[in-house]
Amino acid sequence: MSATVAATVAIGAVQREKVRQRSFKLPISLGIVAALIVLLALPAGRHGTSTFRLADRTSSLALPDIEVPTWITVLACAIVLVVLAAYTAVRVSAYKSVGLWVPIVFAFVAVFAFLTWSAADGLVPVTGLLFGAVSLAVPLIFGALGGVIGERAGVVNVAIEAQFLLAAFSSALVASMTGNVVLGLVAAMVGGALVAAVLALFAIRYVVDQVIVGVVLNVLITGLTSFLHGAVMKQNETLFNSPPRFPRLPIPVLHEIPVLGPVLFNQTLIVYLAYVIVPVVAWALYRSKWGLRLRAVGEHPQAADTVGIKVNPTRFWNLLLAGSIAGIGGAYFTLGSVGAFDKEMTDGLGFIALAAVIFGGWDPIKATLAALLFGFSMNLETLLSNLGSPIPGEFMKMLPYVVTVLAVVGFAGKVRAPAADGKPYIKG
Template sequence: MTAAAMPERVVSAEQRKRARSVGITYLVLAMVCFFIFTRRPGDAGFRITETSQFTLPAQGFGWALGIVLVAVAAAQLLRGFGRLSNVVLALATASFFMSFLAWAAAGDSFSFVGMLQDTVSRSVPITLGAIGGILSERSGVINISIEGMLLAAACTSAIGASLTNLWLGTLVGVLTGVGLAAILAVMSIRYKVDQVIVGFAINFFALGVTSFISFRVLVPNRDTMNNLLPVTPIRVPLLSDIPFLGPIFFVQTIFVYFSFAAVALTTWGLYRTKWGLRTRAIGEYPKAAGTLGVDVNKLRYRNLLLAGAVAGVGGAWWPIGIVGRFDQNITNGRGFIALAAVIFGRWHPVGALCGALVFALAEAVRLKIGNFDTGIPSEFLIMAPYVVTIIVVAGFIGASRAPKAAGQPYEDQ
């Protein structure tokens, strides 16, 4: 009987521990407010449009938020917020972030909406890479090669789009992603090579080949082969007129809409369709799925190719969605951030999207307010998102459960 009673107790002990660490986090945030965010005088202007803005008094906001956070921490540690605890956590984090921005921009102003717009745009390759990761790992194949797929697709789509048009360029990127995914699939499914090794080999291969092509082909033929006009944002009628949120979400390039659609479709597909049930089954317990008549390896092939295609669109975002050309190692580790987003989001598309938005926000913040002289070395501002990620993963997420069969080749009996 103890075995039956155990799960509940274990969970509640874990919840207590989590509640305590959340409470301590509130206290730490309050201290940061008191000792850092109250140090710079002046009002911070958050520009909404070209003509309108709201201002926050940096010091006043810092003191007020600090006091509120102490109260929240006390309530959290003494009795907790029950079902509201996640709402409180989200509100506290958002206010803390606003206080941070007010502190950084005190006595100055910056385009708040522009920053959030930029965040959404920059989340595209991370989200799509993460979807690629989720599709393959949910079907039981570890995908370390997201970085390689993004990078290779970025390179070929730049060449394709420069030589033909943006659509064909994107298609070339998609095909490149599919091609690399095919290598991953054949190697790990047919030849049963260690999936991590293939993944890393693909990353190195993509890095090497694209750098090689960049130097040997693209640099000498820059104007003809690596020069294109990226897509322009599309205004969604009506929705883009919503104040504040409109420009952030609905004045974006087609890549952003595709990425949101991919998240929605993957979520729906994984949890509401036969395909999704089978996919999750072959990622958790392929033997059972195989016994019930699912062709495990065939479905793995299909899902991996799909993953490659999605990551291919993500790679095409660099040349076609924003930059207009390919540079050596243009992805600069974003594929690994996508991998982190997969784990961060517990192999769920929406969770991965949240992770991607957090990383993209960090990047956008750095670009927008990195120029303000805050008296704190810029290196520390740049590394803040890394620290935050560790705190979030260690403090709130903890051990995430991966698809059980990820990494194991499947043998037909």
């Protein structure tokens, strides 16, 4: 039996262990959100007109603003949400699966209702909102992809935050000294891989608890980069902390598409890399020999070892790959967004990327969608502040983290990590 066929058998054996189960986490979560929107429509109803601006100053096509009556629109959305929540409860009660379209449509309607309520007699710049969401989601996408690859190989990657930080520092330093953004991007990938190598050494070679190693690396890299920032970069910021940034590269014709054109096709090279890497990883994970072996060592390492797949080397090299991809996300902080390194500039986004991995069910596409959701929630905080929303400012600062918790605990439904995730493999 070939290693490829045997790996397929090993994964199939784990999948056959699943039993028919149902989880009411999703319908309960949808029901709670639907109830909150009902409250916004009735006791806390706001009257007036909410305006959504679709046009962008860079677009050659002028689109009219969309004006909707605030109260009646929120009420209609609340009814739709209640129906979707009830539909989900019925499906789960009958042990039937709930399509991915349900939470996607539910989230879209809920966000639209909330924006309509917040923008009573105000203006929502739709293109700017989406552009900001994509920009904030880019590092989360690369971090989530790194997390998916590492955990599919059987290693819990809690050190995404450390990979972001060292990659951001390395990219700023190298790009500043060379004046070359491409070399800065390569340095970021090396920095992310170095953190992953340390994680792999202790977690795989010395069988140290993977979560503990990840937490220690986060603390270590935070302290190290903060020290080097003060001891090196601040001494000569012109030489060590003034990196060039990737310019925006509008794609001809496509960037003229209304709304989505400026958001998706007037971006930097790092964003375009995400468009390529996400589908490539998704395809390779399920349709290539590499992906099959990766899933085999993460699901049933004993069976994979039996047919000749080297479990620990496979885990080690794939963890380095995961760190390199996460490093691209770290480079975005300095070469695509801020334009300089600052201590603790990642601000815990590595942990939100890890939440996107779980919310996405350890799947590249779903994890990317989760990262986009979290990026949208972070940008929404800024928009609500500008709109003068009646929601207290302290709550709006909590919004991205509240969305993260709700997504992982509730909207994720019944998810299963790779069977050997977090479990060291000792041959024999």
